[in-house]
Amino acid sequence: MAGQLYSEFKEFFPDNAVEYFVSYYDYYQPEAYVPQTDTFIEKDASINDEIDKLRHSATSSLFERNDVIIIASVSCIYGLGSPEEYKEMVVSLRVGMEKERNQLLRDLVDVQYERNDIDFKRGTFRVRGDVVEIFPASRDERCIRIEFFGDEIDRIREVDALTGEVLSDREHVAIFPASHFVTREEKMKVAIKNIEKELQEQLEKMREAGKLLEAQRLEQRTNYDLEMMREMGFCSGIENYSRHLTLRPPGSTPYTLLDFFPEDFLLVVDESHVTIPQIRGMYNGDQARKQVLVDHGFRLPSALDNRPLKFDEFEDHIHQIVHVSATPGPYELEKASDVIEQIIRPTGLLDPNIEVRPIEGQIDDLIGELQDRIAKNERVLITTLTKKMSEDLTNYLKEIGIKVQYLHSEIKTLERIEIIRDLRLGKFDVLVGINLLREGLDIPEVSLVTILDADKEGFLRSERSLIQTIGRAARNANGHVIMYANRITNSMEIAISETNRRRSIQEAYNEKHGITPQTIQKEVRGAIRATIVAEDTESYDQAPAFDKMTGKEKQKVIQEMEEEMKEAAKALNFERAAELRDLLLELKAEG
Structure with a gap:
């Protein structure tokens, strides 16, 4: 959904800074400890370089421009470095400025850039005599060339990182840090002293409680991290010391992306009936996992302060907010000073007609409708x-020659984008799902939505769910909804009544202004580069022995296992994820 909004807003605001800020992990398995089996699982992650670049672009734009729109996921309430420190450590360079070349190199290292004269990539710099080339963390194609004449900056140029072609001359350039967790040397020294003090206090408590093994473990792990921080300025898992690095008191609110915005920013919460409950629940899940690590000597108690915002902290950050939802929840309605209905569409499109048909013979009836639409x-x-039921129906429809796909919860978000894109392109005609067909699907080509067993009252057939599902047919001039039910439930009655109310207002408006409804003409875009996913593969469990496979077959097996590993980590099944990770390393070594 964020990817779709990002693509559309880039078109709506071509001259403004439209940015993208979501979690940059392709795969993320947090540190975890399972006391029952005495199993510690190290943090393991695969960072998507393209998304990391977009995150840096987002934060740097907030300091450089006023016309910024950032499309973000709920990851925007996770801990980030101090915005003041981030801004203060920007390396500002101007033509004619007096600066020693070696001082610039030291400044770049201080903001987490690495010198690499061979593999020139984002977050690195290289030196050739009096010329320093810097590859900003927020770029992927252009770098900055600084030319010195003695101790003076003689020229600043923007060049193509691949070809070296000069693209433009610059009078000034700001090099933002290559990491959001940057700390000045003097502050780092204070942080290290505070970490040492906390370590001693925690060791005393553990030894008094008879936790000698845990104390030894904590001492060894923390001292290793401290040594890395003294020598290198960072360590693996440095975010767990973020409270000390930003000199915040215990229990204080962490810095997040929201702190990088000016005070008068506007927050728009899309699909707020889903997003708000997500934000509410993030803190508790994070604390439960980390508390186990603290209790067993894997982390200091201050690691608990590297966390997402609590809900009341989130509210304190927001001064202007718009909730957007077809079915707002009690929280949004209670907080809203004004509730504005968006009923009239610029295209004149109407909410769909709704028809209720009996369950008996619903599949045969459905097939006839499918053939008409196809x-x-x-x-x-x-x-x-x-x-x-989804699986059986999908298989049956395939057997009778209908091109159909099944969208289920095990399909990753990025793969879901590709499936929806294929539906729009006509690679298949019918999409079957359970709860995944409610919000966030904007498919103008869909003219029919069918709801099987509509009279089975419950979460999936509540008035809110039904209204959301009905809305999927509102992008097409021929939009139609068929509910298969033997009775009309209270939820059905409310959903049908509300849809008819909206439709009558739309019809009256169109008649008054002479508008003929027209299906939205929407280009089928490719996913943003960071969201391109591979084709479906057969389950590796049913594959022949790995050593007898072709190279292509081996790649399919590895890909399928990586998907399962990511899903296991997402479901907090850390032991299974670690098991798959180790097996993958073996297979890659064999292949």
């Missing part, structure tokens, strides 16, 4: 109640 080159969404 003949018109239109698409169909089918929502069922259970995974088994």
Whole structure:
């Protein structure tokens, strides 16, 4: 959803800084300890370089421009470095400025840039005599060339990082830090002293409680981190010491992306009925995992302060907020000073017609409807109640020659984007799902939405769920919804009544202004580069012995296992994720 919004806003605001800030992990398994089996699992992560670049671009834009729009996921409430420190450590360079070349090199190292004269990439710099080339962390194609004449900056140029072609001359350039966790040397010394003090206090408590093994473990791990910080200025897992590095008191609110904005910024919460509960729940899940690490000597108690915002802290950051939802929850309605209905669409499109048909013979009836829509080159969404029903229906439709796909919870977000794109392109005509077809799907080609077992009252057939599902057919001039039910439940009645109310207002407006509804003409865009995913692969469990496979087959197996590993980590099944990670290392070594 964030990727779709980012692409659209880039088109709506071509001259403004439209940025993207989501979690940069392709795969993230946090540190975890399982006391029952005495199993410690190290943090393991795969960072998406493209998304990391976009995150740096977002934060640097906030300091350089006023016309900034950032599309962010809920990861924006996770801990980030101090914005003041980040801004203060910017390396500002101007033509004619007196500065020694070696001093510039030291400044770049201080802001986490690495010297690399061979592999020139983001976050590095290289030196050739009196010329220093810097590859900013927020770029992927252009670098900055600084030319010295003695101890003076003679020329600043923007050049193509690959070809070396000069693109433009610059009078000034600001080099933002290559990490959001940057700390000045004097502050680092204070932080190290505070960490040492906390370590001694925690060791005393553990030894008094008879936790000798835990105390030894904590002492060894923390001293190693401290040595790395003294020598290198950082260590693995440095974010766990973020409270000390920013000199914050215990329990204080961590810095997040929200702190990088000016005070008068506007926050728009899309699909707020889903996003707000997500934000509420993030703190508790994070604390439960970290408390186990602290209790067993893997981390200092201050690691608990490297966390997402609590909900009340999130509210304190926000001064202007707009909740956007077709079905706002009690929180949004209670907090809103004004509730504005968006009923009239610029295209004149109406909310869909709704029809209720009996459950008996629903599949045969459904097939007839599918064939009618496919003949018109239109698409169909089918929502069922259970995974088994979705699978069985998908298999049956495939057997009778209908091009169909099944969208289920095990499919990753990025792969989901590709499936929806393929539906729009006509690679298949019908998409079957359970709860994943409610919000966030903007598919103008869909003219029919069918809801099986609509009268089974519950979460998936509540008035809110039904209204969201009905809305998926509101992008097409021929939008139609069929509910298969033997009775009309209270939720169905409310959803149908609300849809009819909106439709009557839209019809009256169109008639008054002579508007003919027109299906949205929307280009099928490619996913942003960071979200391109591979094709589906067969389960590696059913594959032949690895050593007898072709290179292509081996790659498929490895890809499938990586997907399962990521899913296991996401589900907090750390032992399974670690097991798969180790197996993957073996397979890659063999291959």
